[in-house]
Amino acid sequence: MHRTRTAAATGLAVTLAVIPLAGMAGPSGAAPARAADGARARPATATLSPAPQSVHDRSDHLTVTGTVTLVAGPKTDAAALALVTKSLKAAGAQHVVRTGRVAPQAGRLTVYVDGPGAARTLTALGARGTAGLPAEGYALAVARGRIALAGKDATGTYYAAQTLSHLLPHRTRPGARVPGAVVRDWPATPLRGVIEGFYGTPWSHAARLDQLDFAARHKMNIYVYSPKDDAYLREKWRDRYPADQLARIKELVDRARARHVEFTYALSPGLSVCYSSAADVKALTAKFATLWDIGVRTFAVPLDDISYTKWNCAADKEKFGTGGAAAGTAQAQLLNQVNREFIARHPGARPLQMVPTEYYDLKATPYKAALAAKLDADVLVEWTGVGIIAPTMTAGQAQQARELFGHPILLWDNYPVNDYVSKRLMLGPYNGRAPGVPGRLAGITANPMIQPSASKLALATVADYAWNDRAYDARDSWSTAIEELAGGDARTARALRAFADVNYTSAINPRQAPELSAALDRFRKGGDARRLDAVLHDLQDAPGVLRDRLPDRAFAREAAPWLDATRAWAVAARDALRLIVADRSGDAATARQLRARIPELVTKAKSYVYVDLKGKRIPVVVGDGVLDTFVADAVAGR
Template identity: 30%
Template sequence: MTFGCRGILEAFYGRPWSWEERHTMLDFMHEEGLGAYLYAPKNDPIHRNRWQEPYTDEEWMQFQRLNGHARDLGIELIFGLSALAFRYTEKAHLGVLQGKIRAARQRGLRSFALLLDDLPDRFEHGDDRQRFPDLAHAQAWLVNELFQEVAPDGQFYFCPTEYHGPGTSDYLRTLGARLPARAQVFWTGSQICSPRLTEEELRRVSDVLQRPVVVWDNFPVNDLDMQYDLHVAPLRHRAPGLARAAAGYFAAAGPRVSTSQLALRTTAAYLRNPHGYQPEPEFMKAVRRATSSESEAAAVAFLADLARRHPLTDRNEVLHHALWPDIDAFWAARGGSGKRAGPELPGRPVPTPVTPDEAPLRSAVQEMERHAFTLAHLHDPALRRDLAPWTAKLAGWARVMKYALGALDHPHDARTREYVLEELALVRENFHWVAGDTFDHFARRCLRAAGETEELA
């Protein structure tokens, strides 16, 4: 069994995609068999913060063009509505949302979504508290009013204010009892960015809502606090039987289109064949399709391994990249990292037996430099641009490692050790996450070991 509705969400915080990027995403979706696209970027002010203002004629023309492109590809374009500080007792507020639906329908759009996520979970206006027993009753009333503008030929989606968690609250039960039967409800899972999704938890909340939920999967989105994390990785930990409990599945893309697509290709592979999906092979297929040579593919995969912090990675495994055996073999070849080395880096994998040898790490440092150069000159300009902050961080760590090895090889050259500390400060100005403190920790161990060697001389 596969998902009936499979789509992409443009619903992140930060710079919305350009219209060109949206058309590019539609072509990508058609290629990957994804049939629905929700327009709801949080930082489009007319969508959310200043929702009472109308779109300009030029913007409506762009929506019409986007919808035409989507229809040509067999993709459903869903027009998102949101409303900060909405007054349920203010007729004019309801009229604004109804007017936007009518204006969008005049441009050919037929499907809509009301998004009340990330809003206060209580009434903001006294009149609303007097009219409705609670927020769920008010929101259900609003959905019913807006649904009348969409029926009978359109789809309507709703993201409630409570969109993650156990899924058993009275709020959700009230919605389930009072929402229109055809209104579909988004759900992100146990968390906003859920590390895992199981059939059991989706069935539980679907029973409460009296309809199968539509999964809103917040991967690979990397906005807000996640903006420094690359999120170029395969989809993981989604049970193969989710389609039996969900009406659809939408993946939340991030602000960077090309890096999002690397992960989204794996999501599309999962959605096509949940029971046969294999994360790593599908990820490497995605990387090869996005790059123009084996050296480019190897460079992207190398960076992805080091920049592995994202919601689907266990927090205890974010530092478990492939270079640790080389680092351990290096220090083993030198009889240890020195008396003043300090503790092991917190979060690193448990050391395993290695053959003492300095050569693999020295080779790996050269490889880091080559990969950073390759990434800075990728054939695809969009992918090159989107990876640039992490590429710069990788290049910086490569310099740190080269200088640190130089300081260890020339322990009597104090200036060489100073270079390491100066470069460390510069690299750490870039907050984009690549291997955490792995290379900072290694470099400082090199300096301490060099200092001990100089003292013994």
């Protein structure tokens, strides 16, 4: 949905740590995390993403042996078993022998996944089992030559396997030592994921598949398919898909199921639907049936970005009248028919989702009142917060939305979407959402950027918040996401952090380039010019480092004009610093030379463009208000 083009630039100020870009501390630059129950986590668990609800470190450890015995319960999730096996081999195990029942063998690591063996081993290792956990919760223990993990359900087991994959090291041979730990974990809100709902250049099929893999790693469990380039979702909503397009959607559905992600198909009939038409209801349910046949089990009917003051057929005006209440009544009737004639008649279907035409505020209106009163109680209503892009959100607002719409609320959060300001990348963390919001919601879905790989930095922080809002720290989560995307390489992480810092600002992160700004402020207050030059040098080198070393090669391709602009602005800023030094030292000749050269550098920095879906060339911005201001002030002698 970022439906309305607004230049949102308001929000809460963020208190930011002052950290020199040239010398980050630790793998993530963050202080050690604490478990939700107060237990201090050691580095092995401090960077788990999302942060578990409870982590206890043990003083012992285990060793990854050459042969590992894997004991699985009779109905253990196949995807979880595959992930455990893959993670053990990546940690140095040469053989993973699977069995249904075995006693621990001396000198051999034994791993229990679900079943009675896992339950007994969890107890023996001082861990609580899965009793009392909500859906998708899990328990995991690593200690004394054994690993045990169990889920409340199949998805919980899969998430336990994901956590284990983060705890195990990467080694090419046996012998790795793994610190002991006990984890008990569950999500803060039932639905957590991504809605591909932006305007502009659509994601490729390969990018969508990759996003499903990324979602699984971060314990996100929903992907809403709503791309604007799919005419069969809107303009041709009544028509069946051609076989090749349906086959691609099926591939997405199959990948999602294999990753424990729920694929949601969002059909938007509002541009032409006649609410009172039995034929249109039949067309809608028939379309859903074709998607059901390829495995879709979750459906949505977005009714946003349409007019409810103008009907698509005369019969609707005759039946419902006019005004907001009439529109709410008509929409409720359509949705109820779909809910009763399709969802209710298909065992295994998830609750129907809908997007109201008024999706973005907390004002009581006749439309909302009609929808609340007449829409079936089990339908999920999507809402963006107070504003199309909500700068902040509180638990009270989430509760008020629940009461106003009279239905469970699925948050459609318009971050890090950039379709309304495609000149910029949104690489800051998820911010401005208070603790307690997820508990008042049916779930959180984030609307990403046009650039799928670049979106991962922000989406990882969304996943952290949605899973465990009480332990969430935006800057710590951002640091961990940077480390992950950098593949654990310190130089790449420094480069990505520098680049993300000058692409940080948004409606929910109003301060641009917080770390670079801090370095400039130190210099203005009498700091060493060499220290600032080192920061700018790192920024100048960052684009090249990312192009050469970033594991996700698509990131560099998507961010190409912003990478070029970053390097150019860093070159101009370094010359601006030299100009300031020359002015202060009275070196007039050097100052004249630099003042003559810098305008050309600025022109070059402003020359890079993003070409949108329609071929429009849009000049990109990086570090705006920071880099350009520093350079302009230097040239002006301020």
